[in-house]
Amino acid sequence: MSVRNKxxxxxxxxxxxxxxxxxxxxxxxxxxxxxxxPHVVTAFLQLDDPYSYLLARYLPALADHxxxxxxxxxxxxxGGDYEPAPDMQDEYALLDCTRLAAELGVPFLDKGSAPPVxxxxxxxxxxxxxxxxxxxxxxxxxxLEIYWRGDAGAAARRAEEAVPGAAETVIADSQQVLARMGHxxxxxxxxxxxxxxxVDRLPYLVERLDDLGIARRNGDDVxxxxxxxxxxxxxxxxxxxxxxxxxxxxxxxxxxSPYSQICLPRVYALADAFGLDxxxxxxxxMVMRDEPLPPKKLRxxxxxxxxxxxxxxxxxxxxxxxxxxxxxRCHAVFAYASSERRERDFVLNAGEMIWAHAIDVxxxxxxxxxxxxxxxxWPEAKLAMEDDDWRETEAEDWQLMLSxxxxxxxxxxxxxxxxxxxxxVWMLARHIEELCDTGEGxxx
Numbered sequence: 001m002s003v004r005n006k007x008x009x010x011x012x013x014x015x016x017x018x019x020x021x022x023x024x025x026x027x028x029x030x031x032x033x034x035x036x037x038p039h040v041v042t043a044f045l046q047l048d049d050p051y052s053y054l055l056a057r058y059l060p061a062l063a064d065h066x067x068x069x070x071x072x073x074x075x076x077x078x079g080g081d082y083e084p085a086p087d088m089q090d091e092y093a094l095l096d097c098t099r100l101a102a103e104l105g106v107p108f109l110d111k112g113s114a115p116p117v118x119x120x121x122x123x124x125x126x127x128x129x130x131x132x133x134x135x136x137x138x139x140x141x142x143x144l145e146i147y148w149r150g151d152a153g154a155a156a157r158r159a160e161e162a163v164p165g166a167a168e169t170v171i172a173d174s175q176q177v178l179a180r181m182g183h184x185x186x187x188x189x190x191x192x193x194x195x196x197x198x199v200d201r202l203p204y205l206v207e208r209l210d211d212l213g214i215a216r217r218n219g220d221d222v223x224x225x226x227x228x229x230x231x232x233x234x235x236x237x238x239x240x241x242x243x244x245x246x247x248x249x250x251x252x253x254x255x256x257s258p259y260s261q262i263c264l265p266r267v268y269a270l271a272d273a274f275g276l277d278x279x280x281x282x283x284x285x286m287v288m289r290d291e292p293l294p295p296k297k298l299r300x301x302x303x304x305x306x307x308x309x310x311x312x313x314x315x316x317x318x319x320x321x322x323x324x325x326x327x328x329r330c331h332a333v334f335a336y337a338s339s340e341r342r343e344r345d346f347v348l349n350a351g352e353m354i355w356a357h358a359i360d361v362x363x364x365x366x367x368x369x370x371x372x373x374x375x376x377x378w379p380e381a382k383l384a385m386e387d388d389d390w391r392e393t394e395a396e397d398w399q400l401m402l403s404x405x406x407x408x409x410x411x412x413x414x415x416x417x418x419x420x421x422x423x424x425v426w427m428l429a430r431h432i433e434e435l436c437d438t439g440e441g442x443x444x
Contacts, residue, residue, distance in 0.1 A: 254285045319354060336376065
């Protein structure tokens with residue numbers, strides 16, 4: 001392992017070591033009390049981001065249920081190096097939020113088939129002109145609803161009140177604040193040094209505020225609690241008969257992706273519950289394709305992954321970055337393991353060893369521990385690592401993933417149903433349930 005990789009690995013482990021997040025929370029709360037500051041939640045919302053709209057639907061309930069000051073900013077994601085394949089991301093976001101809104105019971109593009117993009121500039125300027133006014137949060141929530149329900153008439157009326165050119169300065173100022181506070185994306189909430197993305201991470205903020213004991217009333221808020229209920233994954237106690245006709249689940253996976261590691265055992269559990277096969281298609285990480293990964297983004301990803309791993313019960317928190325030779329060697333041994341029908345054991349063992357036990361797969365000592373646990377013959381594994389034949393398969397799988405409309409991992413599909421991100425394993429499960437629904441119900 002290079003010196004650079006060693007330093008990066010030490011930094012990764014420092015960010016995600018068990019207990020780090022709680023110590024940070026305690027420190028932030030102590031500073032807040034000493035300074036006599038109120039509890040402040042800052043929201044960065046982007047008009048043409050559907051995740052911002054879905055998040056905004058829950059923010060009034062958050063402010064009503066907890067003793068917090070809600071600061072809402074009209075913002076935009078930083079883009080550039082922080083956003084690979086922006087066109088693909090935009091297209092997928094629309095599809096994902098359409099599905100997510102239906103599950104959450106949130107109206108989405110119900111007054112028009114598309115957001116009124118021709119009114120976007122006017123709406124932004126109109127909002128920016130009100131940014132300093134009391135009640136701006138409610139104005140932003142209203143305009144987000146107009147835009148993402150596709151209400152072209154209401155959008156045109158609001159845009160008539162625009163102050164031309166006002167948006168550029170307001171959004172640029174919010175982006176500076178966003179970057180200074182340590183993030184790059186939209187649909188973000190910040191509280192006490194910690195970031196929460198969209199409705200997917202809002203339950204973590206709710207949990208933290210509950211731990212602080214700052215709810216205005218006893219019991220859960222029904223709307224806020226509904227998010228976790230919707231995203232809960234129930235699995236059948238035995239595979240339904242209809243599942244026997246389904247194709248396998250395909251998983252595009254990276255040995256360097258913490259989200260892939262969190263996703264992997266859950267996908268196998270899902271497949272086992274329905275009696276399905278899993279086809280794992282390892283692809284190279286984006287940094288090995290000369291795609292940049294800014295430090296700010298890496299820091300958020302690994303910290304967020306730690307939260308997710310703890311929630312999902314996936315071993316995580318003591319990592320060695322396998323980028324470069326380590327990833328290449330994993331691909332080569334995976335190909336060998338597949339020929340021995342041990343690919344499931346290998347990929348599960350490799351992921352856990354890399355992300356939970358700091359095993360350096362760029363060394364023979366590290367890789368041998370994984371092959372031994374997997375039941376692979378070490379001389380054959382060593383011979384496989386001298387072979388580059390896996391690169392052709394990897395390139396084909398990468399192109400296949402792109403053709404499905406996804407730019408990164410983990411991507412999962414069954415048939416023509418595609419989801420991206422470990423956040424959507426539950427949605428994949430919901431779709432499989434629908435495919436198996438013969439009207440007789442599924443015992444869960």
